[in-house]
Amino acid sequence: MSSANSLAVEDLGSAAQRDRRKRILDATIALASQGGFDAVQMRAVAERADVALGTLYRYFPSKIHLLVSALQREFERTEVALRDKPIEGDTTADRVISVLKRTTRGMQSDAKLTEALTRAFMFADASVAAEIHQVGMLLTSMLTRAMYPEGRDEVTEEDVQIARVIGDVWLSALVGWVTGRNSAAETGQQIEVAVRLLLRD
Amino acid sequence: MSSANSLAVEDLGSAAQRDRRKRILDATIALASQGGFDAVQMRAVAERADVALGTLYRYFPSKIHLLVSALQREFERTEVALRDKPIEGDTTADRVISVLKRTTRGMQSDAKLTEALTRAFMFADASVAAEIHQVGMLLTSMLTRAMYPEGRDEVTEEDVQIARVIGDVWLSALVGWVTGRNSAAETGQQIEVAVRLLLRD
DNA sequence: CGACGAAGTGGAACGTGTTCCTATTTTAGA
DNA sequence: TCTAAAATAGGAACACGTTCCACTTCGTCG
Numbered sequence: 305m306s307s308a309n310s311l312a313v314e315d316l317g318s319a320a321q322r323d324r325r326k327r328i329l330d331a332t333i334a335l336a337s338q339g340g341f342d343a344v345q346m347r348a349v350a351e352r353a354d355v356a357l358g359t360l361y362r363y364f365p366s367k368i369h370l371l372v373s374a375l376q377r378e379f380e381r382t383e384v385a386l387r388d389k390p391i392e393g394d395t396t397a398d399r400v401i402s403v404l405k406r407t408t409r410g411m412q413s414d415a416k417l418t419e420a421l422t423r424a425f426m427f428a429d430a431s432v433a434a435e436i437h438q439v440g441m442l443l444t445s446m447l448t449r450a451m452y453p454e455g456r457d458e459v460t461e462e463d464v465q466i467a468r469v470i471g472d473v474w475l476s477a478l479v480g481w482v483t484g485r486n487s488a489a490e491t492g493q494q495i496e497v498a499v500r501l502l503l504r505d
Numbered sequence: 506m507s508s509a510n511s512l513a514v515e516d517l518g519s520a521a522q523r524d525r526r527k528r529i530l531d532a533t534i535a536l537a538s539q540g541g542f543d544a545v546q547m548r549a550v551a552e553r554a555d556v557a558l559g560t561l562y563r564y565f566p567s568k569i570h571l572l573v574s575a576l577q578r579e580f581e582r583t584e585v586a587l588r589d590k591p592i593e594g595d596t597t598a599d600r601v602i603s604v605l606k607r608t609t610r611g612m613q614s615d616a617k618l619t620e621a622l623t624r625a626f627m628f629a630d631a632s633v634a635a636e637i638h639q640v641g642m643l644l645t646s647m648l649t650r651a652m653y654p655e656g657r658d659e660v661t662e663e664d665v666q667i668a669r670v671i672g673d674v675w676l677s678a679l680v681g682w683v684t685g686r687n688s689a690a691e692t693g694q695q696i697e698v699a700v701r702l703l704l705r706d
Numbered sequence: 707c708g709a710c711g712a713a714g715t716g717g718a719a720c721g722t723g724t725t726c727c728t729a730t731t732t733t734a735g736a
Numbered sequence: 737t738c739t740a741a742a743a744t745a746g747g748a749a750c751a752c753g754t755t756c757c758a759c760t761t762c763g764t765c766g
Binding site: 433462475483 | 634669670685
């Protein structure tokens, strides 16, 4: 299932291996939280995870794979946490904005971590496609659920297209923010404007 | 005018300096065209431009600055070339799509170069804000001109917002393409979908 | 013209991502 | 339980972005 890719959790047989993988991702998040992209140094991750450098590379074939996998895990957790909470807002646009703002706020509360993960995401090439795709699916599902909170299966082709466009804007806004070109307020506004343009009920 | 930034053309006094700068950017484009981001190695650029490594760093304080400056020059040329051509299309959406497709096609005809420049753009941080902003302005002006081909000054706040959203989608699509996650056809489609969602006359 | 500072040259050196190699430990199958 | 294969440890080595230094050349002002 994984070619030149990161070892996914399902690929790992023993508990020790799952634990190693977890330690590595924990170390990655910790270092990223503290110092951002540059602080996630492979030697430092290996040492902190109590793992040899070669082992780190056996689990994640590059720094980018490592960070995107960390992003994936974090995003899955966010999505699960969000799944339970009721979605506020009367109109579709309001609900989508609410979900996005909540997520964005979460990311902005740990700027260094977000910078590291976003940078990796933007730099990832085709060899990271699987992980990237997973993240994209999660985002789309978060957005379409916000559009149809009742769980109706009315998700049309156009809804998915809209979700994708919103995802694109969200990504651009995030990049603008992590690279210091936009303020947090501008980032939120940029997303809100896009949603309101796309979802005028 | 330039702090820790690239030396802009206007900052350069002598003709020899303008020529050095041009040689450096030419070398950058040539190497990028041939081998993409990874092939733009600072030693190689310096050698090809017939300039010492230290001089290269005096003109452009990092590889990212160098590539974004190259992007800026290329984009300015594209914009000038496009300025003369008449814009086809009856509806606003058609015209915008026409302009974007033309530009995208141009970039896709030199995939390696586009990969190098896009990667740099996505990786650029606040210290490259000036160059980035310039590129953003160019794109917005291209788009609003496509919306109002007559040159009327009817550009509203909403038009600018729409142009920005389209720019975001364009960037995301481009990133997806250069990183090998989307085909050229999918990239075009992604942009077209966004434009039609945003500009339903 | 002569001197002085700025700009350029050539190259050594450093940091970090990545690769590779050998020895040791763990795991799985007979 | 014993053994072969796989996984891990530990660390040297390499590549490329970046910095730095000593020296030379260029341009300007007295």
